[in-house]
Amino acid sequence: MLQIKPVLAAMRHHKAGTVLIALQIALTLAIVCNALFIIHQRAERMARPTGLEESGLFVIRNDWADKSDPQRIDAQTRADLLALRQLGSVEDAYSTNSFPLRGSGWDNFIKLDPDQPGMTTDAAMFFVDDHALPTLGTSLIAGRNFNASEIGAQAPRDAMHADQVIISKDLAHRLYPDGSALGKAIYVTMGRKPSTVIGITDTLQSHMTSSWAAPYAYNAVLIPARLANDYTWYLVRARPGQMEAAMRDAPKALYAQSRMRIIDPDDGVITFSEVRRQAYDRDFGMAVLMAIVSVVLLAITAAGIIGLTSFWVGQRRKQIGVRRALGARRADILEYFLTENLLIGLGGVLAGTVLAVAINLWMVTRFETARLSLGYVAVGVVLLLLLGQAAVLAPALRASRVPPVEATRA
Amino acid sequence: MLAYYFQLGLRSLRRHRALTALMVMAIGFGVAASMITWAVFRAVSGDPMPGKSSQLYTVLLDNRGPQFNDDGEPPEALTYTDATTLVAAAKAQRQTLLYDVAPSVLPQGERSLPFIADGYATNADFFAMFEVPFEYGGAWHADDDQGRAAVVVISHELNRQLFGGADSVGRQIVLDKRSYRIVGVTAHWDPQPRFYDLFSGRQFGDPVQLYLPFSRAVDVAMDTAGRNNCGANTELGVGREAWLHGECVWLPMWVELADASAADDYRRFLTGYAAQQQRAGRFQWEPNVRLRDVNDWLDYMRVVPSESRISLLIALGFFVICLVNTVGLLLAKFMRRAVEIGVRRALGAPRREIYLQFLTEAGTVGLAGGVLGLLLTALGMSGVGLLFEPEIARLAHLDLPLVMMTVLTAIVATVLAAFYPTWRAARVQPAWQLKSN
Numbered sequence A: 001m002l003q004i005k006p007v008l009a010a011m012r013h014h015k016a017g018t019v020l021i022a023l024q025i026a027l028t029l030a031i032v033c034n035a036l037f038i039i040h041q042r043a044e045r046m047a048r049p050t051g052l053e054e055s056g057l058f059v060i061r062n063d064w065a066d067k068s069d070p071q072r073i074d075a076q077t078r079a080d081l082l083a084l085r086q087l088g089s090v091e092d093a094y095s096t097n098s099f100p101l102r103g104s105g106w107d108n109f110i111k112l113d114p115d116q117p118g119m120t121t122d123a124a125m126f127f128v129d130d131h132a133l134p135t136l137g138t139s140l141i142a143g144r145n146f147n148a149s150e151i152g153a154q155a156p157r158d159a160m161h162a163d164q165v166i167i168s169k170d171l172a173h174r175l176y177p178d179g180s181a182l183g184k185a186i187y188v189t190m191g192r193k194p195s196t197v198i199g200i201t202d203t204l205q206s207h208m209t210s211s212w213a214a215p216y217a218y219n220a221v222l223i224p225a226r227l228a229n230d231y232t233w234y235l236v237r238a239r240p241g242q243m244e245a246a247m248r249d250a251p252k253a254l255y256a257q258s259r260m261r262i263i264d265p266d267d268g269v270i271t272f273s274e275v276r277r278q279a280y281d282r283d284f285g286m287a288v289l290m291a292i293v294s295v296v297l298l299a300i301t302a303a304g305i306i307g308l309t310s311f312w313v314g315q316r317r318k319q320i321g322v323r324r325a326l327g328a329r330r331a332d333i334l335e336y337f338l339t340e341n342l343l344i345g346l347g348g349v350l351a352g353t354v355l356a357v358a359i360n361l362w363m364v365t366r367f368e369t370a371r372l373s374l375g376y377v378a379v380g381v382v383l384l385l386l387l388g389q390a391a392v393l394a395p396a397l398r399a400s401r402v403p404p405v406e407a408t409r410a
Numbered sequence B: 001m002l003a004y005y006f007q008l009g010l011r012s013l014r015r016h017r018a019l020t021a022l023m024v025m026a027i028g029f030g031v032a033a034s035m036i037t038w039a040v041f042r043a044v045s046g047d048p049m050p051g052k053s054s055q056l057y058t059v060l061l062d063n064r065g066p067q068f069n070d071d072g073e074p075p076e077a078l079t080y081t082d083a084t085t086l087v088a089a090a091k092a093q094r095q096t097l098l099y100d101v102a103p104s105v106l107p108q109g110e111r112s113l114p115f116i117a118d119g120y121a122t123n124a125d126f127f128a129m130f131e132v133p134f135e136y137g138g139a140w141h142a143d144d145d146q147g148r149a150a151v152v153v154i155s156h157e158l159n160r161q162l163f164g165g166a167d168s169v170g171r172q173i174v175l176d177k178r179s180y181r182i183v184g185v186t187a188h189w190d191p192q193p194r195f196y197d198l199f200s201g202r203q204f205g206d207p208v209q210l211y212l213p214f215s216r217a218v219d220v221a222m223d224t225a226g227r228n229n230c231g232a233n234t235e236l237g238v239g240r241e242a243w244l245h246g247e248c249v250w251l252p253m254w255v256e257l258a259d260a261s262a263a264d265d266y267r268r269f270l271t272g273y274a275a276q277q278q279r280a281g282r283f284q285w286e287p288n289v290r291l292r293d294v295n296d297w298l299d300y301m302r303v304v305p306s307e308s309r310i311s312l313l314i315a316l317g318f319f320v321i322c323l324v325n326t327v328g329l330l331l332a333k334f335m336r337r338a339v340e341i342g343v344r345r346a347l348g349a350p351r352r353e354i355y356l357q358f359l360t361e362a363g364t365v366g367l368a369g370g371v372l373g374l375l376l377t378a379l380g381m382s383g384v385g386l387l388f389e390p391e392i393a394r395l396a397h398l399d400l401p402l403v404m405m406t407v408l409t410a411i412v413a414t415v416l417a418a419f420y421p422t423w424r425a426a427r428v429q430p431a432w433q434l435k436s437n
Helices: A004-046 A070-086 A132-136 A169-175 A211-216 A243-257 A272-279 A281-315 A317-325 A330-367 A374-400 A404-408 B002-015 B017-045 B080-089 B125-129 B142-146 B156-163 B214-219 B239-244 B260-279 B294-300 B306-335 B338-346 B351-382 B400-426 B430-436
Strands: A057-064 A090-096 A107-110 A121-128 A140-143 A152-154 A164-168 A195-201 A220-227 A231-238 A269-271 B056-061 B094-097 B099-101 B119-122 B134-137 B151-154 B172-175 B178-186 B210-213 B253-256 B289-293
Touching: A004 A281, A004 A330, A004 A374, A004 B306, A057 A070, A057 A243, A057 A272, A070 A090, A070 A152, A070 A220, A070 A231, A070 A243, A090 A121, A090 A132, A090 A243, A121 A132, A121 A169, A121 A211, A132 A231, A164 A169, A169 A195, A195 A220, A231 A243, A243 A269, A269 A272, A272 A281, A281 A317, A281 A330, A281 A374, A281 B017, A281 B306, A317 A330, A317 A404, A330 A374, A330 B306, B002 B017, B002 B351, B017 B306, B017 B351, B017 B400, B056 B260, B080 B094, B080 B253, B080 B260, B094 B125, B099 B214, B119 B214, B125 B253, B134 B156, B142 B214, B151 B156, B151 B172, B156 B178, B210 B214, B260 B289, B289 B294, B306 B351, B306 B400, B338 B351, B338 B400, B338 B430, B351 B400
Parallel strands: A121 A220, A152 A220, A164 A195, B119 B210, B151 B178
Antiparallel strands: A057 A231, A057 A269, A090 A231, A107 A121, A140 A195, A164 A220, B056 B253, B056 B289, B094 B253, B099 B119, B134 B178, B151 B210, B172 B178
């Protein structure tokens, strides 16, 4: 049976220490809960799929050094693509203006009716050709891919036109929740000309990674055209096991085509895993920081408990001796300190729970973070109570070894 | 006496090594976490134009109307039509417009490869308004803007890359296959955040490498490398000319206005301009204009990443816990010496002396914690690249004010934390302590 009453009575004699430990436990709980929650949220974001077969994929940033007219850029792009696709180490390649996780790119408002006042939703515009889906490793869940004859050329400042488009699964669902998007006319070009949906891809992420764009993160429209910008991205899929060779061969093949281009020697050719790493840099850093803070915080709180309890044990050697002399067993002494810690801990986690929820609510209004799920608080409560019991164990064991003879010492 | 107490403190710290180590570590970690996140926060939230930020305003104008604007706010930049008209009107002391360009640079010499340089197409006022320092030469003149001259100002860094840092004024460089004459080389200039171009979202980008006249860049159809936002209501025409004179916004514009009354005058002028556009039938809505000064603009555009704020707050919370921890440990440590205090008091030491002795001891702990904190901060600074994006991490650095702040914060916080334990120590009843032994 727990001896609660005498513990409470004794606590009244060292209020300050009791309050300090409880306060420390409360604050630790509040911060660790929120930190764990942040870690979980960031990890969840980082684990989102792109819908691409990411291994074996790499990207080349190609700037045109002469910035010539769109026709010449387009001709050069086509020649480049032929050269890339002929490489032994390359399985397939296409050119584009942007790609999933890039962070910046071109997004358009999507409408179902050209005269509707606002947008239905927002989506990434990916300019692609018939090689895009095989290169990305993304499959179609309905309809068909573009064929080579449907691929046009587009000058950057011209009005867009696309008679046919392929859209991502999530965009299709957003536009036609009943699943009937295939074959429908939608307005993706900001103009009055409709585009027919000829295919729907499986999950495909857009270039948008910022939090404001979260509702559009999986909306993508594939436009069957090469965009003759000042720069282009080549997405290249290497043959299995030939990634390194392909990443070496591809820029060489491009320079052999024409030297009037700029591919940055440092980061002009990067693997898709590097693209992913850069896209989630901030999230990763935040998660690491929160993990460090949590671990150090728990360690410091444990150390604080050990320190104060040791002091109490030292202070009460005589009383412990008296209790032992009056017949208390070692286990009773041990239990006394464990109970004391548990009671303080319970007070602390109670206050800490309130504080954790308050901090989270404040962060929700201030930083638009999500609501803390109570599961985290529960985990935190158990964690801190166990931590307290573990921390108190060493001083409590020391206390239980105080000999009864201590009672007789001055 | 203080020196003696300091020695006593050191001796006492040595006596309870584990306890001391615990306190020093708690303070060290707490202060280091706070300082590292503070250094990052300071870097991203600083005033990029101290002394002048309240005289520089970005000009915004609603060309979309209530149906398509951003919850009543005008778009974050101007159209070509509005920006060029407002700059030409010259109603402010100075006015500039700008857009991001990324021309290719072809260095001289056989073996060198072309590379992309980041820069801005702008006008002569830019340099005076933003107080750009020059190493050689200077800004181009308003005449060059008028004459659409093929001139360029390059940065200290680009000058070193291309000309080894020599005075290159008067020499030519080739940008996008066209030749430009260098008129000035800036000294290192990289205000952070890059307040004047928040529109393109590169507030913490690498330093700008070159500047060339806006009129010239438009003439040679140098495309924007920054953002171009066409809103929702635009029917894009065909070709560059249609885009240029259309309703897409892509030009940040800034004016310099000496005081509040000048700002009011300019706001009236701007409202008048919008009203005129309304009368002309271009806008079907009431004038909706904004003048935002640098800090207002940084705020509105939410330049400080929320990650930076959250980590600073969490680190401060962490520090508070470390201090609570220290209060507890100091209490234990001081009360253990109740007998010693009793003896001192019985021998005639006033309470003030007890205060002095124990606060000095706490200060010693704080100093040790500060030194550890400094080491951890320095260590953390080198690892800051792991936690924040490289563009932001490169801005955080350990400088003298931060070093002093680290140590001072540690000492002051520890002494403050020691007040309660010391008060308890000073209240020790000498008679009681002496009797019980």
